[in-house]
Amino acid sequence: xxxxxxxxxxxxxxxxxxxxxxxxxxxxxxxxxxxxxxxxxxxxxxxxxxxxxxxxxxxxxxxxxxxxxxxxxxxxxxxxxxxxxxxxxxxxxxxxxxxxxxxxxxxxxxxxxxxxxxxxxxxxxxxxxxxxxxxxxxxxxxxxxxxxxxxxxxxxxxxxxxxxxxxxxxxxxxxxxxxxxxxxxxxxxxxxxxxxxxxxxxxxxxxxxxxxxxxxxxxxxxxxxxxxxxxx
Amino acid sequence: xxxxxxxxxxxxxxxxxxxxxxxxxxxxxxxxxxxxxxxxxxxxxxxxxxxxxxxxxxxxxxxxxxxxxxxxxxxxxxxxxxxxxxxxxxxxxxxxxxxxxxxxxxxxxxxxxxxxxxxxxxxxxxxxxxxxxxxxxxxxxxxxxxxxxxxxxxxxxxxxxxxxxxxxxxxxxxxxxxxxxxxxxxxxxxxxxxxxxxxxxxxxxxxxxxxxxxxxxxxxxxxxxxxxxxxxxxxxxxxxxxxxxxxxxxxxxxxxxxxxxxxxxxxxxxxxxxxxxxxxxxxxxxxxx
Numbered sequence: 001x002x003x004x005x006x007x008x009x010x011x012x013x014x015x016x017x018x019x020x021x022x023x024x025x026x027x028x029x030x031x032x033x034x035x036x037x038x039x040x041x042x043x044x045x046x047x048x049x050x051x052x053x054x055x056x057x058x059x060x061x062x063x064x065x066x067x068x069x070x071x072x073x074x075x076x077x078x079x080x081x082x083x084x085x086x087x088x089x090x091x092x093x094x095x096x097x098x099x100x101x102x103x104x105x106x107x108x109x110x111x112x113x114x115x116x117x118x119x120x121x122x123x124x125x126x127x128x129x130x131x132x133x134x135x136x137x138x139x140x141x142x143x144x145x146x147x148x149x150x151x152x153x154x155x156x157x158x159x160x161x162x163x164x165x166x167x168x169x170x171x172x173x174x175x176x177x178x179x180x181x182x183x184x185x186x187x188x189x190x191x192x193x194x195x196x197x198x199x200x201x202x203x204x205x206x207x208x209x210x211x212x213x214x215x216x217x218x219x220x221x222x223x224x225x226x227x228x229x230x231x232x
Numbered sequence: 233x234x235x236x237x238x239x240x241x242x243x244x245x246x247x248x249x250x251x252x253x254x255x256x257x258x259x260x261x262x263x264x265x266x267x268x269x270x271x272x273x274x275x276x277x278x279x280x281x282x283x284x285x286x287x288x289x290x291x292x293x294x295x296x297x298x299x300x301x302x303x304x305x306x307x308x309x310x311x312x313x314x315x316x317x318x319x320x321x322x323x324x325x326x327x328x329x330x331x332x333x334x335x336x337x338x339x340x341x342x343x344x345x346x347x348x349x350x351x352x353x354x355x356x357x358x359x360x361x362x363x364x365x366x367x368x369x370x371x372x373x374x375x376x377x378x379x380x381x382x383x384x385x386x387x388x389x390x391x392x393x394x395x396x397x398x399x400x401x402x403x404x405x406x407x408x409x410x411x412x413x414x415x416x417x418x419x420x421x422x423x424x425x426x427x428x429x430x431x432x433x434x435x436x437x438x439x440x441x442x443x444x445x446x447x448x449x450x451x452x453x454x455x456x457x458x459x460x461x462x463x464x465x466x467x468x469x470x471x472x473x474x475x476x477x478x479x480x481x482x483x484x485x486x487x488x489x490x491x492x493x494x495x496x497x498x499x500x501x502x503x504x505x506x507x508x509x510x511x512x513x514x515x516x517x518x519x520x521x
Contacts, residue, residue: 090402104414
């Protein structure tokens with residue numbers, strides 16, 4: 001059953017076109033990794049799904065409803081949560097307050113302060129620290145926890161590995177099974193291809209705003225992915 | 233003893249300045265909006281109080297129950313109708329819009345009420361006093377205003393720190409774009425912040441009218457005093473605004489003690505000294521990474 005359908009999506013920033021006629025299909029409970037180099041349009045794609053940018057053409061269908069023109073703050077109540085690029089933790093709020101702000105829509109579900117702290121012990125240890133005083137890895141874990149607090153049906157993860165040490169990225173992605181175990185559908189965007197292949201059910205590679213490769217991690221060859229990723 | 237009396241009166245006056253300035257501090261803290269119409273809106277509240285008192289025949293204290301919520305409503309409409317749109321245009325636009333608003337409000341009040349000074353009569357409470365020593369007496373009304381000022385600032389601080397909406401306001405002041413990802417509309421949060429700020433302005437304006445005389449152009453001076461209180465205390469700190477108000481009030485009172493014409497001037501001089509020596513204010517909020 002398809003939870004998210006993108007058809008013919010065009011996204012512009014002023015005169016610059018970032019995404020060209022993109023199609024994407026995501027089944028309920030799936031984990032899809034969208035990979036690609038810098039400027040491929042991955043973050044723009046997530047922003048369009050979350051509602052921070054509006055598409056110039058094409059449709060975004062979530063659970064059968066067209067949400068293409070729905071305002072961003074209304075999409076959270078529908079069950080879409082984005083962990084933005086760069087974490088964007090509120091610096092003057094404590095970690096616990098950041099999580100509580102994420103729970104604003106009060107959607108019912110398995111995620112609460114207790115369960116987020118259980119899934120991310122790193123975050124639990126830092127709960128009284130100000131957001132601005134966290135390390136990159138702690139911020140990333142807290143940002144994912146904050147998105148989970150809205151009990152989303154679709155969790156969007158934007159470049160979790162950005163600026164983080166590989167061992168920290170590994171730790172964070174280790175928590176992903178506990179998230180998908182609750183039935184959450186995950187769409188993650190990554191430059192780190194290895195991590196993406198490790199956790200995803202399916203992979204879609206973008207290059208300059210267009211899909212150049214889709215497939216299942218086990219069935220795709222390294223050289224196939226490299227060709228698609230770099231566009232050679 | 234006259235000097236002690238001056239300091240005490242200055243502290244009590246400072247409570248009123250702090251109450252007046254708290255709304256300005258809140259609006260700047262949450263939305264980075266410098267509300268140049270702040271003083272004019274306080275005077276508007278006082279005139280609204282006058283209308284309520286005249287037409288309903290109730291005391292000014294009872295009129296607060298009508299004027300404060302009314303001003304909150306005015307604040308909500310102002311933010312939703314004017315300031316939110318101005319914020320979308322650019323960071324200078326709200327400043328200009330507020331300036332225009334201050335002129336419009338002052339002129340409308342002048343047309344409606346003439347330039348005659350007026351005040352809200354508080355009857356016997358307005359002249360009651362508590363004798364502390366043979367040389368020192370404290371007015372009941374100024375003391376009441378001071379206590380209300382402190383309580384309001386404490387209440388707003390508690391609201392910001394402990395309630396979900398207060399948390400939302402602090403988050404919106406950090407990062408309004410990410411706040412939308414939490415399912416909240418920053419425009420709505422801003423409108424509620426301004427409503428809260430204008431509620432305090434309603435209180436302050438009414439007290440201004442009770443404590444002294446007002447005229448339609450009184451807002452200009454009040455705006456300057458509110459600014460000075462906020463900046464002396466330090467941007468971003470509500471307790472700082474309280475301290476700033478008190479420092480300003482005491483400076484003005486001591487100046488008046490030297491010579492009645494010097495009161496306001498000494499206040500300005502102290503303000504300039506703070507700007508020169510400690511520009512971030514007396515209680516600068518902790519700056520986070």
